[in-house]
Structures are given as C-alpha cells and as structure tokens.
Amino acid sequence: MNPEDRLRSAMEERAGAARTSPDALDGVFTRVARHRRNVRIAAAAGSAMSIAAVVLVANAAIGGRGGADVVPASPTPTVAASSAAGTPTPTASASPTASPEPTDSVTAIAVALPDRRLVLMDGATGTVLRTIATLRSGEHPVELSPTHRWVVVAPESGCTLTLVEVATGDRTTLRGQRVARFSPRDARLAYAGCADSAREGTPVVVRDMRTGTERTLASPRRPANWPQTTQFMDELTGVEAVSWRDDDVLVVSRAYEDYTDTLTLDVRTADDLGDSRRYEGAAVHFTYGGRYYGVHACCYPDWDQRAQLVEWTLRESGSTKRTVMAAPDALASGGVDGSGALVYVDNGDLWRWSGWNTDEGPPVRVARGFLGNVAT
Amino acid sequence: MTGAGLLPRDADGAVTALFRAHYGSLVRLAVLLVDDDGSAEDLVQDAFARLHRRWARLRDEDAAYGYLRAAVVNGSHSRLRRLRTARRYVAPHDSAAPSPEGDAIVREEHAAVRAAMRGLPTRQREVLVLRYWGSLSEAEIADTLGISRGAVKSHASRGLAAVTRSLEGTR
Numbered sequence: 001m002n003p004e005d006r007l008r009s010a011m012e013e014r015a016g017a018a019r020t021s022p023d024a025l026d027g028v029f030t031r032v033a034r035h036r037r038n039v040r041i042a043a044a045a046g047s048a049m050s051i052a053a054v055v056l057v058a059n060a061a062i063g064g065r066g067g068a069d070v071v072p073a074s075p076t077p078t079v080a081a082s083s084a085a086g087t088p089t090p091t092a093s094a095s096p097t098a099s100p101e102p103t104d105s106v107t108a109i110a111v112a113l114p115d116r117r118l119v120l121m122d123g124a125t126g127t128v129l130r131t132i133a134t135l136r137s138g139e140h141p142v143e144l145s146p147t148h149r150w151v152v153v154a155p156e157s158g159c160t161l162t163l164v165e166v167a168t169g170d171r172t173t174l175r176g177q178r179v180a181r182f183s184p185r186d187a188r189l190a191y192a193g194c195a196d197s198a199r200e201g202t203p204v205v206v207r208d209m210r211t212g213t214e215r216t217l218a219s220p221r222r223p224a225n226w227p228q229t230t231q232f233m234d235e236l237t238g239v240e241a242v243s244w245r246d247d248d249v250l251v252v253s254r255a256y257e258d259y260t261d262t263l264t265l266d267v268r269t270a271d272d273l274g275d276s277r278r279y280e281g282a283a284v285h286f287t288y289g290g291r292y293y294g295v296h297a298c299c300y301p302d303w304d305q306r307a308q309l310v311e312w313t314l315r316e317s318g319s320t321k322r323t324v325m326a327a328p329d330a331l332a333s334g335g336v337d338g339s340g341a342l343v344y345v346d347n348g349d350l351w352r353w354s355g356w357n358t359d360e361g362p363p364v365r366v367a368r369g370f371l372g373n374v375a376t
Numbered sequence: 377m378t379g380a381g382l383l384p385r386d387a388d389g390a391v392t393a394l395f396r397a398h399y400g401s402l403v404r405l406a407v408l409l410v411d412d413d414g415s416a417e418d419l420v421q422d423a424f425a426r427l428h429r430r431w432a433r434l435r436d437e438d439a440a441y442g443y444l445r446a447a448v449v450n451g452s453h454s455r456l457r458r459l460r461t462a463r464r465y466v467a468p469h470d471s472a473a474p475s476p477e478g479d480a481i482v483r484e485e486h487a488a489v490r491a492a493m494r495g496l497p498t499r500q501r502e503v504l505v506l507r508y509w510g511s512l513s514e515a516e517i518a519d520t521l522g523i524s525r526g527a528v529k530s531h532a533s534r535g536l537a538a539v540t541r542s543l544e545g546t547r
Contacts, residue, residue: 003540004508009482010489011509015404018413024421025395029388031425 105129106338107352110144110151110375118142118153120166123343123352126367133164133171144375145182145189146338150209151375152180152189159194172212176205181286183244188267190250192239202239204252206267217270241283241294249273251292253283262292284312288336289357293324309344324356335375383440387431391424394440399424402448408505409452411494423447445510446520449502492542499523500535507532 001009021027109123112135120129132151143152153162154177161176180191186209193203193216204217241253250265262284264273284292292312309324324342337343342356342363353363383390399420406416423444430443493501502521506512518525 003536003543006485006489006543007493007504007508007536007539010486010493011408011505013486014411014490015408015509018404018407018416020400020403021417024399024417025392027417027421028391028395028424028428031421032428 107341108144108148109337109343110142112140112142112153118151118164120144120148123337123341123350123366124339126350130166132166133169142375143180143182145186145209146184147186149186150182150189152182152191154180161191163189174205174207177202177239179239179242181242181244182209183248183250184246187248188244190242190244190267192242202254204239204242204250204265206250215267215270217265217267241285243284243286243292245287246290251284251287253285253294286335387428390431390440391428394427394444395424398441398444402444405445405505405510406448406452408493408509409449409502411490419451420444420448422451442520446522449506449520452498452502488543489539492539495542496535496538500531500538503528503531504535504539 105122107122107124108120108129110118110132111121112118116135118132118135118140120132121127122129133153135153141154143154145151149166151164151166152174153164155161159175159177161174161180163172163174164170174191176191176193180189182189189207189209191205191207193205205214206217207214239252239254243251243253245251245264248267250267252263252265254263265271266273284294286293294310294312311322311324335343336356337352339354341352341354343350343352343366345351348368349365350367351363352366353361355361356363383393402420402423403413403416406420407413410416410419426447427440427443431440493504496504499521503517506517506520507514512520514525514528517528521528523531
C-alpha cells in the first residue's frame with residue numbers, strides 16, 4: 001500500500017470512531033445566546049471612546065434601520081430614561097431641559113436614550129443637559145469628544161458612522177464601524193473603517209478634526225511568531241477597539257480568534273512603536289494615567305464569563321495586570337469623565353466612582369434602571 | 377451539494393438545517409485535526425455559532441459549508457495550543473477496539489500513521505487531512521486555509537514525505 005492509501009485508511013478509521021453528543025445542537029444555540037450577551041457588553045465597551053463609560057443596555061430600542069442613524073433633533077422630547085425602564089429612577093428622569101449651548105461640565109456624558117434622543121447628561125446627577133439629536137434606529141453606541149464639541153454615533157450594524165457637532169447638530173457621515181475614539185483635545189478621531197472584501201483586514205482611519213482630512217493606516221504588521229491568519233479577516237483581524245494615549249499614540253486592539261493583540265502606532269508615520277502584545281479575551285478600551293484599561297468578557301465555556309474591568313501597566317512599567325472591579329453580574333464597561341471619575345453601568349444601573357483608582361470612597365449609584373449607551 | 381436542501385432564511389432555521397446535514401462530517405474532520413473527540417465537538421459547535429452570527433451575510437449553502445469547514449480548521453489552531461500542555465501527560469488517542477487477530481496488523485499500521493501525523497507541523501497535517509480525507513482539490517484547500525496553491529503543494533509534499541519517513545522508521 002502506498003503512503004497516500006495508508007494515510008486515507010488510517011484517517012478513515014480514526015474519523016469513523018468519532019462519536020457525537022445527542023445534545024450537540026443545544027450546544028450551538030447555547031453559544032449563540034452567550035455570544036449575544038457578550039457582544040452587548042464588548043461592543044458597548046469598544047465604542048465608548050474617550051473614556052468609554054460605554055454600556056450597551058438591552059431594550060434601548062430605537063426604531064428601524066437604513067440610511068443615516070441621526071435625524072434632526074426632536075422638538076418635543078418625550079420619554080426620559082427612567083420611565084422607559086419602568087423602574088424608579090430618581091435622577092435620570094429629571095426634566096429634559098435643553099440648554100442652548102453645549103455644556104463644558106467636566107461631569108458631562110453623552111447618552112443615547114431609549115426614546116431615541118441623543119443627549120448630554122450630567123453624569124453626577126443624571127440630569128439631561130441638552131438634546132443633541134434624535135437617533136433613527138438601533139442601540140447606538142456613542143462617543144463624546146474630550147472637549148464635548150463632537151459626538152460620534154456608531155451604527156448598530158453596517159458601515160456608517162455619524163459625526164455630530166454638538167452646538168449646531170450638523171452631521172457628517174463617515175464610512176466606519178462601531179469602534180471610534182477621539183484623541184486628547186479633540187485633535188483627531190480614530191475609527192475602524194470598512195474593508196472592501198472579507199479577505200482584507202479592517203483598516204484604521206485617522207481623521208484630522210481641524211481640517212477634515214483622513215488617513216488610512218495600513219493594516220498593522222502581525223509579529224512573525226504569531227499564528228498565521230487565514231480566513232475571516234474581519235473576525236480574526238477585526239479592530240475591536242481603538243484608544244489614545246496622552247502622548248497621542250494610537251492603541252489599536254484587534255480581535256484575533258480567541259485573544260486580542262494590541263498595537264501602539266505613531267499616527268503620523270503609521271509605524272508600529274513596538275509595544276505590541278497579546279491579551280487573551282480583552283481589548284484596550286481606554287488609557288488613563290499611563291495605564292491601559294479594558295473589559296474582559298470572553299467567550300469559551302471554560303473561561304470566566306463575568307465581565308471585569310482590568311488594568312495593565314505599560315510594558316516598560318513591568319506589564320502588570322490587576323482587576324479594577326469584578327462585576328457580580330454585567331458590568332459593561334467603565335470610562336473616566338472630565339473630573340477623573342469612573343462612570344459605568346453595572347447590573348442596569350448608572351454608577352459613578354471618584355475614587356476608582358485610589359480605592360477612596362465607594363461608588364455612587366446615579367440612577368437605577370438606567371437604559372442608554374453612555375460615553376464619558 | 378450537502379443534503380441540507382433549500383435553507384430557511386432565518387439564522388436559527390438555516391443553522392439547524394446545516395447542522396443536521398454537516399455536523400457529523402465536520403466533527404470527523406475536527407477529530408483528525410485535534411485528535412480529541414471532546415475538543416472536536418466543542419470547536420465544531422463554535423463554528424456553527426459563528427455561522428449563526430454571520431448568516432445575514434452568507435445566506436448561501438455552499439458558502440456556509442466552506443465557512444464551517446474553514447472555521448473548524450482555524451478553530452483547531454487555538455484548540456491545539458490549549459491542548460498542547462495536556463498532551464504531554466495524556467496518552468494519544470487510540471481508537472482501536474479489541475477485534476480479531478487478523479485486524480491487529482491493520483490497527484498497528486493505523487496507529488503508526490496517526491503517530492506520524494501527530495508529529496507533523498500543524499499546517500502540513502491540515503493539508504494532508506483535507507487532501508486525503510476530505511478529498512479537496514488544491515484550490516479548495518488553498519481557499520480553506522487562506523494560503524496559495526503553491527503552499528498547499530509544498531505542505532502536502534513535505535507532510536507526505538515526513539509521514540513516509542516516519543513509517544519507514546517503524547518497520
């Protein structure tokens with residue numbers, strides 16, 4: 001018998017001995033359900049941008065699909081976050097008083113409410129400060145620029161980002177996905193572009209907010225000693241999160257099978273700055289004080305399914321890792337507002353924690369039954 | 377092509393139909409790649425769950441099966457990484473059940489082939505499995521693995537040579 005026939009024979013015997021579980025189909029749909037839950041968590045975190053107190057909360061249903069995601073602001077805002085939730089919300093249900101100009105409050109956050117309003121909210125009290133626009137559809141993640149001049153509304157799916165100027169409501173459509181974040185002082189916006197084919201990696205686009213010019217960074221190099229990427233480039237090398245360091249270095253986290261690689265890029269040259277490394281199950285969603293932060297919530301049966309906000313030091317600082325908070329249920333994400341407080345949604349409630357990185361004082365619950373996508 | 381027939385438009389229905397048509401054969405493929413029955417089922421179920429997420433974009437039975445097959449191959453990479461440590465302590469799978477003496481030589485032969493396969497680099501093993509068990513063409517293997525046809529030829533040639541050398545060494 002020649003080697004080929006010996007191979008066939010041995011493989012047929014081995015394959016023929018394989019047995020399948022009778023409840024295997026249940027196993028498939030269990031995974032589907034688990035993924036849906038994790039996507040709600042991770043997608044919200046990934047789009048939370050400048051600080052990322054982004055939380056995707058179920059039931060923030062905002063209408064149908066198609067076309068731009070933002071329509072002119074509704075003249076008569078109707079439903080406040082709390083009433084839509086159907087649960088007591090002493091602060092978030094405060095009257096939606098729209099101010100004529102965008103606030104410069106350091107505690108302001110952007111929120112996409114279930115009644116389709118995109119608003120600026122005082123993250124310390126839950127008071128709606130201003131209605132920016134009315135959203136057309138979906139559970140839109142949003143991103144607020146550090147100076148509060150801009151908001152980006154990400155699509156629920158598809159490839160249309162909407163850039164909204166807070167003061168005027170003027171809108172610009174960008175061809176991008178749900179991952180976007182402003183650099184310090186609103187100088188640039190980085191977002192995940194859309195690949196033209198499934199075999200291309202997701203490009204990272206950097207927009208100069210002053211001139212409106214854009215630059216597409218080449219798909220960052222993958223270290224040669226990592227496993228070879230094959231198919232499903234949008235999954236294996238999809239951009240899961242982008243964030244900015246204080247020194248204007250762009251941090252790109254790419255989903256790669258069951259782990260994430262994180263690249264640090266000089267946006268002027270597109271050079272990889274050499275701090276690339278892998279994090280299993282977590283992307284870097286924001287940086288603060290020289291540390292990286294991300295939400296760990298991943299996807300295999302034998303892994304811890306609880307979401308955690310984790311912190312890494314930079315490689316040059318020793319590459320340590322610690323858990324900032326291990327949520328008992330569904331911590332979606334966390335982000336730091338202009339005052340330095342961590343704003344996040346946990347178990348459906350809106351929380352604020354001024355001493356999050358010093359362990360001084362407990363978190364304060366701003367609103368119960370909060371429903372909305374939040375960006376600090 | 378697959379026996380799944382006209383697929384339902386909704387993801388749940390389509391995945392269920394594809395599952396009934398292909399689950400068994402994909403598990404057998406996975407078993408050959410990871411040599412572990414439990415892990416093989418896990419990664420095939422993962423592949424179907426991924427397909428469910430992407431069904432709105434695929435909606436085509438041929439594309440769906442290609443996706444599933446490639447997902448199983450890709451999934452085996454990470455699965456093998458996690459199994460690698462355990463493999464140091466767990467005896468390799470030997471499916472040979474007690475049988476008449478006349479089969480003993482065949483069983484020994486198959487065990488030797490499987491041992492040789494386990495010693496191959498991952499990519500070579502994948503190419504050999506897809507070629508000699510899956511009966512895929514070079515183009516189909518190249519598409520599944522995301523490599524060139526030339527690379528497929530190279531991996532197949534090297535893999536087969538390595539298996540042959542290994543088998544000759546056991547004689």
